[in-house]
Amino acid sequence: MKKIISAFIALLVICFGVVPIQAQQQSWQDEIIYFIMIDRFNNGDPSNDYEVNLDDPKAYHGGDIQGIIDKLDYIKELGFTAIWLTPIVKNEPGGYHGYWTEDFYEVEEHFGTLEEFKNLVQEAHDRDIKIILDLVVNHTGYHHPWIQDPEKQDWFHEDIPIISWDNQENVEDGRLAGLPDLAQENPETRKYLLDMAKWWIEETDIDGYRLDTVKHVPKDFWEEFASEVKSVKENFFLIGEVWHSDPSYVADYAKTGIDSFVDYPFFNEATRIFSQPNQEIGKYMSGIWKRNVSLYENPYVLGNFIDNHDNKRFTRLAIEKDQDTLTQLKQALTYMYSAPGIPIIYYGTEIALDGGDDPDNRRMMEFKDHELVDYISKLGEIRNSHRALTYGEMEVLFEQAGMAIIQRTFEDEIIITAINNTTSDQTVSLSEEVLGENIQLQALLKEKIVTEKDGYEISIPKQSSEIYLVEEGTKQMNALPWGIAVMSILVIGLIALISRKKVIKNRN
Structure with a gap:
């Protein structure tokens, strides 16, 4: 059973390219x-x-x-x-x-x-x-x-x-x-x-x-x-x-x-x-x-x-x-x-x-x-x-009085925090030279997506903030249904294997 669970976790890593932070060694x-x-x-x-x-x-x-x-x-x-x-x-x-x-x-x-x-x-x-x-x-x-x-x-x-x-x-x-x-x-x-x-x-x-x-x-x-x-x-x-x-x-x-x-x-x-x-x-x-x-x-x-x-x-x-x-x-x-x-x-x-x-x-x-x-x-x-x-390094991508966009980078993960501490709504466009090509910004606080539109437009209402995960542009659309399908197959297979072992045990 331990081998099956280990294989299941390994496949999740392959599918999604991440390891839960709780499973990694903490400092x-x-x-x-x-x-x-x-x-x-x-x-x-x-x-x-x-x-x-x-x-x-x-x-x-x-x-x-x-x-x-x-x-x-x-x-x-x-x-x-x-x-x-x-x-x-x-x-x-x-x-x-x-x-x-x-x-x-x-x-x-x-x-x-x-x-x-x-x-x-x-x-x-x-x-x-x-x-x-x-x-x-x-x-x-x-x-x-x-x-x-x-x-x-x-x-x-x-x-x-x-x-x-x-x-x-x-x-x-x-x-x-x-x-x-x-x-x-x-x-x-x-x-x-x-x-x-x-x-x-x-x-x-x-x-x-x-x-x-x-x-x-x-x-x-x-x-x-x-x-x-x-x-x-x-x-x-x-x-x-x-x-x-x-x-x-x-x-x-x-x-x-x-x-x-x-x-x-x-x-x-x-x-x-x-x-x-x-x-x-x-x-x-x-x-x-x-x-x-x-x-x-x-x-x-x-x-x-x-x-x-x-x-x-x-x-x-x-x-x-x-x-x-x-x-x-x-x-x-x-x-x-x-x-x-x-x-x-x-x-x-x-x-x-x-x-x-x-x-x-x-x-x-x-x-x-x-x-x-x-x-x-x-x-x-x-x-x-x-x-x-x-763990990420810190870089300021944009700054004006009361408005800042700050990037944290660790290995292949990038997080961007946009803080608008001004009294008016703000929109900031970041170029592909800054963020890279074919990526999207997944908003983690309000759960929305920002994609490339003649530059990546980050719109933040007055005196509010957002935290974005930088992802490949096609990842959000394709990985989820594929991942669900893979996980469904794995779960069905795991249940079938456990049931088969029980049948064999009962026969013996």
């Missing part, structure tokens, strides 16, 4: 990440709802691990292949966000138990979803027990604030927001943090860490950290937060062994460009990509995002510019899903959740029907089906 650049602040996502277990106050933006709101388990199918249907969670470790009172550690080895009781977290990881893996856990090694909570321990006074730097952000020593040794700053140069402190990081991998089988406040920790620590944690699990992923607008400054941390970074230079330009119409797209976004290519060994694993828990939500940025939030979000999301890099979607973006500065940008999630849910699902389906969008 982290194939992923699409959903970012969840645990306390603000979904309340699955009311029994841990003490000190919950939905009217206080700085109090616990009841989200927990069980709530995430309950929504794994929802996350899967949206097309996400990985989940990034805010820290789950026990926090001091008021640490709903997870960044005020009280105990590095315990699960915050508001969120659930270690066994529940292990169950979450297993349930996610059963759905082919990876789990990335946020990890903080720069600081503890304000009142951590070590602060009063006479034997651990040298585990912390002096109580000095960060005064100069251009002084790297002050950035690394000063207290961020007044939080006690750990001294990673102390061998005991370093060993504790490394052992702790490895323990969580061994104990729960998580797939990666999102590393908080990377620039506030010495690079030599990250070098040892990367080596140690990657010795525990093959293909373990490290994505760091280096909150800085200079791509060279961010990229310098890649030399430590950290695989990827949340791309703040991308965020800065993408939110500026797509939160309002008539801004140049290709010039700036391709410029970021070209810099990334020159700076990183593998720029395809950088994390692209348009909002997160530390910045105003994209929805609010559009509102402040008197724009329709749904329209601008669709433009930004279309670009992000078709650009090089890993898309990272902050929970609530799929319903255009509003939010200003922290903590307003951390509102409780609402689960409801929304046009963006379907739109993001479609974008996820397209990205998960076309390796040109995860």
Whole structure:
């Protein structure tokens, strides 16, 4: 039977010339990440709802691990292949966000138990979803027990604030927001943090860490950290937060062994460009990509995002510019899903959740029907089906203020994304010299075909987008009925063969 199935798949490859992306070996650049602040996502277990106050933006709101388990199918249907969670470790009172550690080895009781977290990881893996856990090694909570321990006074730097952000020593040794700053140069402190990081991998089988406040920790620590944690699990992923607008400054941390970074230079330009119409797209976004290519060994694993828990939500940025939030979000999301890099979607973006500065940008999630849910699902389906969008080179074919046509090419697959972020309908003609002869453009979002008519005319209504698969001109018309006929014959033959084997078995 296995030989029959293998032959069936092989024939499909011959007929259609493609292999399903799920059947090919995946790397982290194939992923699409959903970012969840645990306390603000979904309340699955009311029994841990003490000190919950939905009217206080700085109090616990009841989200927990069980709530995430309950929504794994929802996350899967949206097309996400990985989940990034805010820290789950026990926090001091008021640490709903997870960044005020009280105990590095315990699960915050508001969120659930270690066994529940292990169950979450297993349930996610059963759905082919990876789990990335946020990890903080720069600081503890304000009142951590070590602060009063006479034997651990040298585990912390002096109580000095960060005064100069251009002084790297002050950035690394000063207290961020007044939080006690750990001294990673102390061998005991370093060993504790490394052992702790490895323990969580061994104990729960998580797939990666999102590393908080990377620039506030010495690079030599990250070098040892990367080596140690990657010795525990093959293909373990490290994505760091280096909150800085200079791509060279961010990229310098890649030399430590950290695989990827949340791309703040991308965020800065993408939110500026797509939160309002008539801004140049290709010039700036391709410029970021070209810099990334020159700076990183593998720029395809950088994390692209348009909002997160530390910045105003994209929805609010559009509102402040008197724009329709749904329209601008669709433009930004279309670009992000078709650009090089890993898309990272902050929970609530799929319903255009509003939010200003922290903590307003951390509102409780609402689960409801929304046009963006379907739109993001479609974008996820397209990205998960076309390796040109995860591995392809990038080229801008057309650019004017607010209108851009961008091409991604990988091996023999070509994807073209047309974004019209202007306030008027646009038609762009591309010549055969640009696209080639005897081809057609199969629209993947709105499911239509563009063929050669004195040049290939791409017509995009105002403030909308389309993603095209470039195909041979006769492929769409001829391959489908032929493929259906071949598949029908194969299915009939397979059924007949199975029936014949059953008859022989019964006779014997």
